Amino acid sequence: MKLLRELVFPLLAVLAAFVVGGILILLIGDNPIQAYKLLIGSALSWPDGIGYTLFYATPLIFTGLAVLVAFRCGLLNIGAEGQLYVAAFATAWVGITLAQRSAWILIPLCFLAAVLAGGVWGAIPGILKARFGSHEVINTIMLNFIGIALVSYFTQYHYKVPGDPIMESSEIGQGAHIARLGHFIHGLPERIPLNLAFVLALICCVLVYLFLWRTKWGYELRATGASPTAAEYGGISIRKQIIIAMTISGSLAGMVGINEVLGYRHRYYDGFSDNYGFTGIAVALLGRNHPFGVVIAALLFGVLQRGGIYVDGFSEHVTKDIVQVLQGVIILFVAAEAFFRGQFGSFGLLKRSKV
Amino acid sequence: MSKAGPNWGFPKTKVLRPKTKVMIELRNISKRFGAVLANDQINIKVETGTIHAIVGENGAGKSTAMRIAYGFYTPDSGEILIDGQVHQIRTPHDAIALGIGMVHQHFMLVDTMSVAENIVLGAEPGSALALDLATASSQIRKLSEEFKLSVDPGALIESLSVGQQQRVELLKALYRKAQLLILDEPTAVLTPQEVEEFFAILRSMREQGKTIVIITHKLSEVLAISDDVTVMRDGKVVGRVKTKETNAAELARLMVGREVLLRVEKTDAKPGVPRLEVVDLSVNVKGSTPRVDKVSFKVRAGEIVGIAGVEGNGQTELIEALAGLVESSQLSGSINFEGRDITRQSARARREQGIAHIPEDRHRRGLLLEFSLAENSILGVHYRPPVTAYAGNVFLDNAAIQQRANEIIQGFDVRPANAALPARALSGGNQQKLIIGREFKVDPRLLLVSQPTRGVDIGAIEFIHRKLVALRDGGCAILLVSAELEEVTSLSDRLLIIHKGRIVGEVDPKVTTVEEIGLLMTRGH
Numbered sequence: 001m002k003l004l005r006e007l008v009f010p011l012l013a014v015l016a017a018f019v020v021g022g023i024l025i026l027l028i029g030d031n032p033i034q035a036y037k038l039l040i041g042s043a044l045s046w047p048d049g050i051g052y053t054l055f056y057a058t059p060l061i062f063t064g065l066a067v068l069v070a071f072r073c074g075l076l077n078i079g080a081e082g083q084l085y086v087a088a089f090a091t092a093w094v095g096i097t098l099a100q101r102s103a104w105i106l107i108p109l110c111f112l113a114a115v116l117a118g119g120v121w122g123a124i125p126g127i128l129k130a131r132f133g134s135h136e137v138i139n140t141i142m143l144n145f146i147g148i149a150l151v152s153y154f155t156q157y158h159y160k161v162p163g164d165p166i167m168e169s170s171e172i173g174q175g176a177h178i179a180r181l182g183h184f185i186h187g188l189p190e191r192i193p194l195n196l197a198f199v200l201a202l203i204c205c206v207l208v209y210l211f212l213w214r215t216k217w218g219y220e221l222r223a224t225g226a227s228p229t230a231a232e233y234g235g236i237s238i239r240k241q242i243i244i245a246m247t248i249s250g251s252l253a254g255m256v257g258i259n260e261v262l263g264y265r266h267r268y269y270d271g272f273s274d275n276y277g278f279t280g281i282a283v284a285l286l287g288r289n290h291p292f293g294v295v296i297a298a299l300l301f302g303v304l305q306r307g308g309i310y311v312d313g314f315s316e317h318v319t320k321d322i323v324q325v326l327q328g329v330i331i332l333f334v335a336a337e338a339f340f341r342g343q344f345g346s347f348g349l350l351k352r353s354k355v
Numbered sequence: 356m357s358k359a360g361p362n363w364g365f366p367k368t369k370v371l372r373p374k375t376k377v378m379i380e381l382r383n384i385s386k387r388f389g390a391v392l393a394n395d396q397i398n399i400k401v402e403t404g405t406i407h408a409i410v411g412e413n414g415a416g417k418s419t420a421m422r423i424a425y426g427f428y429t430p431d432s433g434e435i436l437i438d439g440q441v442h443q444i445r446t447p448h449d450a451i452a453l454g455i456g457m458v459h460q461h462f463m464l465v466d467t468m469s470v471a472e473n474i475v476l477g478a479e480p481g482s483a484l485a486l487d488l489a490t491a492s493s494q495i496r497k498l499s500e501e502f503k504l505s506v507d508p509g510a511l512i513e514s515l516s517v518g519q520q521q522r523v524e525l526l527k528a529l530y531r532k533a534q535l536l537i538l539d540e541p542t543a544v545l546t547p548q549e550v551e552e553f554f555a556i557l558r559s560m561r562e563q564g565k566t567i568v569i570i571t572h573k574l575s576e577v578l579a580i581s582d583d584v585t586v587m588r589d590g591k592v593v594g595r596v597k598t599k600e601t602n603a604a605e606l607a608r609l610m611v612g613r614e615v616l617l618r619v620e621k622t623d624a625k626p627g628v629p630r631l632e633v634v635d636l637s638v639n640v641k642g643s644t645p646r647v648d649k650v651s652f653k654v655r656a657g658e659i660v661g662i663a664g665v666e667g668n669g670q671t672e673l674i675e676a677l678a679g680l681v682e683s684s685q686l687s688g689s690i691n692f693e694g695r696d697i698t699r700q701s702a703r704a705r706r707e708q709g710i711a712h713i714p715e716d717r718h719r720r721g722l723l724l725e726f727s728l729a730e731n732s733i734l735g736v737h738y739r740p741p742v743t744a745y746a747g748n749v750f751l752d753n754a755a756i757q758q759r760a761n762e763i764i765q766g767f768d769v770r771p772a773n774a775a776l777p778a779r780a781l782s783g784g785n786q787q788k789l790i791i792g793r794e795f796k797v798d799p800r801l802l803l804v805s806q807p808t809r810g811v812d813i814g815a816i817e818f819i820h821r822k823l824v825a826l827r828d829g830g831c832a833i834l835l836v837s838a839e840l841e842e843v844t845s846l847s848d849r850l851l852i853i854h855k856g857r858i859v860g861e862v863d864p865k866v867t868t869v870e871e872i873g874l875l876m877t878r879g880h
Contacts, residue, residue, distance in 0.1 A: 215749050216738045223734065226723045232680060233712065233720040234734035235703030 010286050010293070013333035014300065021326045028317045035315050035322070039307035049306060051182075051192035055264075057295075057302030058194075059084070059256040059273070061201040063280025064287055064294035065208050066122075066253035070136075071289050072212060073245035074225035075129075079140025080253035081277025082147030083121040087254030089151035090117035091261045092268035095172025096159065103175040110176050110262055118254015119247045121147055126246025130239035136246065144277070155270050167270035178262045195263030197255070204252065205291040211248075212291075221245050253277060274305075282331045301327065377439065378403040378535050378566040379424060379455070384433035386419055393419040394430070395590040401535070401583075406557060406567045408577040408598070411587035412610055412812040413783060417570050420587070421537045424568075425457045426450040456528025457537040460544075462520050464512045471495055471508035474527045491530075498529050503559055518549040522556070535566045542576055546665050547840060547873035554580050572610075572813075574603040575841070586610055611814045621824045624848035627656035630801050630832035631677070635688035638672040638681055638856075646672040648856035649688065654801065659823065659833040661847025661864065663840060665876050669856035670836045671715060674805050677834070678712040679705045680720075692801065706735055709800035713790055713807055715836070721790040722778045729774040732760040732793050763792035768818065784815040791819060795826060802826060805836045820846060840869060852876055 022032035043053050063080045070077035094113040098106055125139035152167070159169040181198065182190035212218035223231040224241040232238055260272055283301060287293030308323035379401050386394040393416045401407040409417045423430050426444040434441050437453050444450050450457070464473050471492045479486055492508040499506045504522045512520060521541065528536050542550045557567055557580060571577060577584055578598060586594040586609040594609045607615040631654040638647040647669045654660045664670055675681050677690060679702035690698045697705055706712075714720035722731055733742045733756055742759060744752040760774040767788040769781070778786060787807070794802065807823065808816040823846060827833055837843045843850060843864070850864045852875040860875045 214751055216743050216751060217749070219730070219733075219737050219751060223723055223726070223737075226725050227719070229719045230721065230723050230734070232702065233678070233714060234737070235679075235701065235706050237701070 006288055006290075006293075010288060010297070010334060013286065013330050016333050017326045017329035020329045021322055024325060025318050025322065030315050030318045035311055035318050038314055039311050039322075040303065041307075042310035043303040043307035047188045048192065051188055051194045053299070053302040053306045054198055055192065055194040055302075056305040057298040058198045058201050058259045059276040060279055060283050060298035060301050061198075061205065061295055062255045062259070063253050063276050064283030064298050065201075065204055065291060066249045066251075066277075067280045067284035068287070068289045068291065068294060069208060069212070069221075069252060070122075070245050070249040071284060072225045073221045073241055074228065075126075075136050075242065075245055075249075076281075077122065077125075077140055077246065077249045077253075078137055078281065079122065079125060079143050079147075079277070080249070080280050081273060081275065082140070082144035083118040083250040083253040084256035084273060084277055085151050086121045086147040087114045087118035087250075088257030088260050088272065089154065089169075089268050090114065090254075091257040092169050092172055093159070095176035095261065095266075096170055099173030099176075101173065101175055103177075106173060106175040107178065107262070110172075111258060114254045114257040114261075115251045116254075118257070119251040122250015122253065123243060123247040126243040129246075130242045136242075151268070152270055155268060159268065168265075169268040171267050172261065176262055177266055178258070180263065193264040195259065197259035197263045200255065200258065202295065204255065205295055208252070209291040217244070253280070279327070282327065282334075285334045286330060376403040377401065377436070379568075380436040381420060381424060382434050382436065384420065384423055384430045384435070386416075386423060386428060386430050392590050394423070396433070397587070397590070397592045399585050399592060400595075401566060401568055403534075403566050404561060404564050405582040406561055406569060406580055408581035408584045409568060409570050409587065410572060410574070410577055410584060410606060410610060412572065412814075413810055415587040415610070416590040417587050418539060419590075421457070421539065421568065421570055424450070425455060425537060451531050451533070454532060454534035455537065456531060456533030456535070458521070458524040458528060458539065458541060460540045462524055464520060464523060466511075466513040468512060469508065470506055470510050470512065470515075470523050470526075473512060473523060474508070474530050478531060495526060495530060498526055502529065502556060502563065504556060517544045518546075518553065521545070521553070525556070533565075535568065536560070537568045537570070539570045540572075541569060542571065542573065544666075546877050547869050548877060550576070574606050577606065578603060588612060607813055611812070613814070615813055615817055619820045619824065619845040621846075622828075624658040624827065626658040626848070627830065629653045629655045630693055631834065632691040633677070633688070634691070636673075636676065636690060637687045638669070638676050639685050639687065644856070646856050647676060650853075650856070650858050651688075652851060652858060654832045654834050656800075656832050657827060657830050658848045659827050659835055659846055661843035661850045662834070662836045662853050663843045663850055663872055663876060664853035666838050668853050668876075670805070670853060672856075673853070674712070674715070674803050674834070674836055677803050678702060678710065678714075706797070709797070711794035711797055711799035711802045713794050713802065713804040715805035715809065717783070717786050717790055722786055724779040725777055727775050727777055728764065728769070728781075728789060729756050729760040731778050731789060732756070732763050732774070732796075734793065736797060759796065763789065763796055767792035767795075767822070782812075783810040784812045787811050787819070788815060791822065795822065799826075799831055801832045801834070803834050806838060807835070808837075808839065808842060840872060844869075844872070854878075 018036065025032040025035050043049050063084065066080045067077055090113040091110050094110050095106065098109060121143060124143060125136045128134045128139050129136045155167055155169055160167065161170045178196045180190050180193060180195045182188040182192055212222060220231065220236045221241050221244065223234060223236055224238050228238045256276055261268060279301060283294055283297045287297035304323045304326055308320035311318055311322060312320035377400055381397060381399040384394050384397050397420055399409070399420060409421070411417045419428065422428050424435060424444065426447045426449050429445060435444055442453060444453065471488055474495055475491045495508040504526060506519060506522050506526060512523065515523065542553065545553060560567060569581065581598045584596050584598055584601065584606065585592055586606060588610060634651050635649045636647060637645045637649055639645045650673065652660065662670055672681065676686060679700060683699045686698060689696055692708060692710065718724060723734065736742060740748060741755045742752055744750060757774060763769065764772045764774060769785050769788050769792065778789065781789065791807070807819050811819065823833065835843060835846060844867065847864045850862050850867065851858050852860045852862065852872060854876060862871060
């Protein structure tokens with residue numbers, strides 16, 4: 001019953017988005033049924049559709065989880081984008097610097113680089129908030145600019161292969177590659193970049209769930225988000241919780257680097273992120289700030305992204321921008337509902353800083 | 356043919372005119388908010404020129420009924436009669452036009468404007484271009500003298516005391532020619548002396564022919580001021596009595612629906628060794644006077660030390676400083692617990708030594724409103740056994756939490772008894788019982804308790820008082836802060852008076868009088 005209630009609004013939001021999108025397609029001059037058939041059919045075809053859909057969903061699961069952990073502590077992490085760029089670069093850096101090492105050493109070190117770099121980039125606004133009370137929304141946005149510019153600079157002037165016209169680093173060592181799922185699954189060709197990072201994302205969902213609802217640390221984090229004053233009364237250090245939550249959030253966002261660098265391109269490719277960090281906010285919202293909801297929401301967004309390519313290519317007038325419209329409308333509806341339920345209050349956006 | 360039945364030819368009996376005219380009558384009023392029937396077929400009759408008290412516990416529907424009379428809500432059914440005429444009161448404007456005025460618990464005044472400006476607000480005299488404040492001021496002055504309100508129309512609101520602001524609210528209603536004044540919990544913000552003055556004003560208004568309805572839950576005040584009492588419970592009117600013919604016990608029984616013990620029954624304290632010793636403790640605020648100013652006192656095992664004072668005189672800060680919720684950089688002086696200096700210790704470290712805290716603000720401090728009762732029942736002990744287990748006590752032990760929650764729910768009669776409900780779903784009294792249960796559960800050696808019965812029903816108050824006395828008898832040291840004078844005097848074994856952050860005196864609660872405490876509370880010596 002409770003589950004049903006939780007599902008109703010996200011489902012309604014999605015449904016409403018499709019209706020609004022359908023009207024738009026009709027106005028543009030195409031048949032909405034046809035367009036949606038194309039969109040969903042292509043995204044769920046085997047093996048290419050499903051393979052790519054899951055691949056596109058992977059970074060969104062990570063960023064969705066990142067946003068939700070911060071959110072559960074009453075913080076809005078808009079900095080996942082910067083965190084994942086910094087982390088992807090750090091991952092590539094380790095993969096390039098220690099290229100000769102064996103996979104047994106290299107892969108764990110690359111994982112660690114992704115988690116640490118993302119964690120540090122998330123911790124900075126956490127520390128600033130805990131220490132000085134400066135708002136995390138402002139600081140995470142600032143750190144997006146700084147992080148993205150910084151890794152661009154390093155790529156351009158230090159890690160680019162000379163003569164390469166593309167803004168990308170040299171390749172990481174062979175030992176740092178992680179297997180594509182096609183390697184294990186019969187019928188899924190290995191050219192599809194869906195890789196072990198997807199499995200890692202699912203494991204992270206379970207871990208985040210266990211952490212938040214089954215451990216004393218998760219209790220403290222959620223208590224801080226639910227009411228900082230009551231948490232303080234219960235002997236919980238709010239400052240500590242803010243730093244912890246932002247660090248974990250950054251680490252989760254950083255794992256996008258594992259998917260991108262170790263599983264897909266095997267190098268740092270500047271500007272690789274298709275706004276994963278920001279879409280993560282929508283994924284967390286649509287997923288009701290629950291890890292399992294995040295998976296479902298990320299899959300939906302994966303479907304839209306994959307199907308959009310086909311709508312673009314095979315329908316007469318509608319372009320893949322329709323996907324943006326659908327995403328936008330979903331977010332609007334979900335946000336409107338969250339607003340009515342007063343959930344925006346705990347974002348801290350409309351309230352004064354809590355510390 | 357009318358429903359009244361056939362007329363057998365007898366002359367119609369002439370209705371005898373009642374000696375007293377009825378100012379306002381609510382007839383069969385019902386009002387539903389969602390699933391809650393706030394008013395269920397209620398009938399209230401208020402005679403002209405009387406003071407009528409409406410009493411009931413929180414949520415009994417008394418405020419709803421009066422807001423209907425004032426046009427804030429429209430009733431689902433029923434009718435309102437003013438001076439015997441049925442009237443539709445759709446907005447407060449209609450009510451004001453009919454001579455009804457209402458003074459709310461929270462004043463609706465603009466701080467930076469003068470008394471006269473506030474009073475004329477919404478009914479400005481003069482033409483559209485020229486505000487005739489001079490005429491208004493003289494009218495206000497006349498009214499003020501007539502009802503002995505002694506309010507200067509030129510004074511700024513922010514320069515007035517709370518009691519004076521309340522009189523401005525009264526003037527506002529009188530200026531609009533109100534014949535009927537509805538007062539919602541008017542004494543909640545007043546000191547005992549101010550209450551006396553306020554009652555004198557109400558009596559003089561009655562003499563001038565005004566009708567007054569006073570909503571309250573303080574029985575002593577009902578008995579002191581009113582002529583008639585209507586008692587409400589669960590959205591229904593359960594009784595109407597003449598004040599002269601009733602007493603506190605009967606009113607309490609009507610309100611709660613069963614016999615209630617109003618006096619706290621306790622034996623003399625058998626105090627043991629000092630548990631808490633506070634020496635020259637100050638809570639300093641940058642750029643302002645200290646909230647708590649060089650306070651020293653002791654609380655011994657097995658005694659309840661009360662702190663009485665007008666709210667906002669440092670009680671909140673004192674308790675929070677003792678509980679470890681004030682930055683240690685703001686503190687000076689020392690707090691010693693069982694001989695150890697805990698001034699710089701964290702809230703958690705203090706809790707671990709057996710200091711429990713029932714906070715004054717249960718929504719802000721005491722509860723995680725969105726969390727379940729089970730999760731709330733472990734706040735403060737959530738990080739250690741018995742509620743944690745496995746892997747070095749990292750994980751929460753759900754079975755143990757459930758058991759703890761159920762023990763608290765049963766031991767303290769929390770209703771509804773469902774640990775899965777969010778704390779928000781509980782009434783104030785049940786939320787308070789949950790907090791008290793949780794803090795008692797750790798077998799505290801020192802209990803800091805603030806406003807334990809604020810917003811709590813009479814039935815639950817009796818229960819909470821008994822639990823506190825039982826805890827004392829078990830050897831716990833208790834420091835009690837309460838704005839209810841009756842509560843601190845009847846529960847405390849020793850009573851300290853706080854004024855502007857200073858302890859200005861100690862009285863023996865057994866022999867002291869309200870006047871003595873009241874003087875110390877306001878004058879400071």
